[in-house]
Amino acid sequence: MRQHLAALLWRTALAVGLVCGIGLLPWLTHTDPALTVLKARSAEREPTPEVLADIRAQLGLDAGPLSLLGQWASGLAHGDAGRSWISGGEVMPGVLRALGASLLLMTVALLVAAVVAGLVCARTLHLGALRRLDGRRAAGTGSAVLAALPEFLVASVLATVVGVQWGWLPALGWYGPQWTVLPALALGLPAGAVLGRLLDDLLPGAFDEPWALAAAARGIPGRRIARQAVRRCLPALLPNIGLFTVGLTGGAVAVEQIFDIPGLGRTTLRAALAQDLPVLQAGTLALILLGAAATGACRLAARLLAGPALRDGALSTLHRPAPPARRVRPVVHGTLLAAVVALGLPRDPLALNTGERLQGPSLTHPFGTDALGRDLLARVGHGALDTLLLALAISAAALCAGVLLGLLPRLSGPLVDTVNAVPAALGALLVTAVAGSGATTPALAVTAVAWAPLAAHTSALLAQERATLHLAATRGLGASRWYLLRHELLPAVLPPVTRHALLRLPGVALALASLGFLGLGAQPPSPEWGALLAENQPYAERAPWAVLAPAAVLALLGALAVTAAGGQRRPGRRRGDRTPEVPSAHPPSLAKEPVGVR
Structure with missing residues (x-):
């Protein structure tokens, strides 16, 4: 209990420090916030001392950054994130709309990433189910090339070819489910390739665990063993899946810019460039809360998947001895x-x-x-x-x-x-x-x-x-x-x-x-x-x-x-040379049914 309380306090201190640091951003950069706001509102208006003084009075800049932070925090406690320094509109409705757009895009992109990761691991799963891996990783360099492609380049190609030249899907705007397909592909293809490579890295070890060897010897279908092997490897990948979840929401700035999506990442970045502090602070706080929620959900899922084996120390290692090096491709x-x-x-x-x-x-x-x-x-x-x-x-x-x-x-x-x-x-x-x-x-x-x-x-x-x-x-x-x-x-x-x-x-x-x-x-x-x-x-x-x-x-x-x-x-040591391991006391859910059931 004490450890969880300390972690919560540490997490809260980091979030408060980040929000405060963002609130002090104009003063840390040694720029005049009034001048930046004036340029964002009207680039043609002369920045005379009278005009700048009027903007400072409107925004309360003369009170200093600490006073502004206090006012923003007190209003946030009542659900009021203040008004935008640029547009004058309320901040909270705009940030919530941007968050909704980003969450929808993130959900579809995660589905695309899951499909791509499954395709990357398909050959490994097939060979593992047939017991023909022999210490080799089956994924080729195609997934590595896909993971190396920049998201904004994939987005540009999809928008130009699929959206404009072929006209199959809309390439600009955000008006319905059809408008999510191309940006979700741009985000999900590289992310799925990375996740697929990480999963493919762990699968051979799962197929070599005692429970998998025993299941294969008892005649359990290979497809069922493959499903349990994926389940066995997921707890080690869930933290990275949580990071991808937040990254696909706040880090999709380039993709949102290309497809003109009013998402949270683009909204936050535009507010940062214009030094629109109320919008910037609310957007950053939303990203932090989303990150905390995604991380908590992934940790809970990892505990549920691993079961009591993680607590009792009854797992087998997923890391295998090094196979013979293949030097031709590199x-x-x-x-x-x-x-x-x-x-x-x-x-x-x-x-x-x-x-x-x-x-x-x-x-x-x-x-x-x-x-x-x-x-x-x-x-x-x-x-x-x-x-x-x-x-x-x-x-x-x-x-x-x-x-x-x-x-x-x-x-x-x-x-x-x-x-x-x-x-x-x-x-x-x-x-x-x-x-x-x-x-x-x-x-x-x-x-x-x-x-x-x-x-x-x-x-x-x-x-x-x-x-x-x-x-x-x-x-x-x-x-x-x-x-x-x-x-x-x-x-x-x-x-x-x-x-x-x-x-x-x-x-x-x-x-x-x-x-x-x-x-x-x-x-x-x-x-x-x-x-x-x-x-x-x-x-x-x-x-x-x-x-x-x-x-x-x-x-x-x-x-x-x-x-x-x-x-x-x-x-x-090689498989034949190592000391036999004791079968896991808590294998995957495969053991919950009779072993002979096909």
Whole structure:
């Protein structure tokens, strides 16, 4: 009881601190809120001292930020979030409408993600049901490429091709169920690929557990065993599913912008850019509450799925010995990526030739040219070094922070929920307010949020691993906590979390570039990969190669990252050499029916 109370107080303190920090955002950035509000209301009006003084009097800015926070909090207790500084309308109805739109989009996107994850794992489930896995992961690099595609690029392609050219579905607006399909696909396809890879990583271990071996020996149908294997793996994935739930709500800013969806992410970001504090604070608070609700539901579901086995320490480990490494695919992907960079480096990425604008691929320009006639191969090659080095550094820092904080779930759990509730763009504004704008601002902003999924994954895997029989036996033999951490827990947790970090490497590269839209990241004429996607996106219909070239290289990076990490597994003995494990006292619900029933 005391531990739950401490966690609740810690979570509340983090939420209050975040809301207060956002309330102080205009003063932290050393900008005049009255001037920002005037520009948002009327860009043509002169900011004279009299006009600014009148705005300060209307908004109560002369009383200071603490007084404004107190007034906002007291009104919130009565269901009143104040009035917008820009439009003058009440904040609460608008935020609730935006939240409703985001929740509907999130629900459909999660359904798409579930279908995609099932397709990614379909071959593994089939081979596992037939007992033909033999230590191999069945998922190919196609899911890695799909996970590496940026959401705004998928959204642009779907809106242009499916919505405009083919006319199958509406591509703009938010007027009914049909308008949710394309944006849900744009959000759900990459998310489902990531979740499918994580689930595919755990399924071989579930099929190798004693209950599965015993069920197969007794003649239980393979399809039924496969269903229970998915159920066995879900508790380790539910924390990441909770993070995806909040991320699909508050982090879908680019998709909401492309499809003109009045969602909560876009509403909050627009309020942040205009320094409309009442809307910004109410939107952020809604995201935090949504994050807390999603996390609580996922934890409850994990306890229900794991049952008393998690409490009694009666689980088997899901992490298998390392299979023979497959070096062909990563060598092929790495060679192709290196060839693209090597061919692009000798070329000039800044040379303009307006007479060759938007030219298609040719011998002179293998990747074609952009809207200014610049060679795309040169820009992709020169942008590789900055993009790859910075993304690798951020991924390494996020991995270290995620593992270290994941070892302390009572401390990191509420922190993960709070950090994940903040969209990356809003996090960048907060980092800029504290650290100032500069070359390091994008890296700090992305690092500040990139560790959260890895910490949640680490905590979930540790909870599962601590409940295993072999760990209980080792602890009973007198092993110390340090020995268990060094020789049992970390070797089981680090390989899957490392693969997870590598799977997110292309997303880190894109997050860096997306900050350029706010003036915080790479700016033209920088050839950074994500910036290339952003600046060439308006020409996707006329010159698709201008977008496909950097997108293909980014997808190749994702395939290289995943295939290179595919052989990273817990070192140990082969199946025939290991000590037999005691069957779980609490296997999945398969054991609730007679064993011989088909």
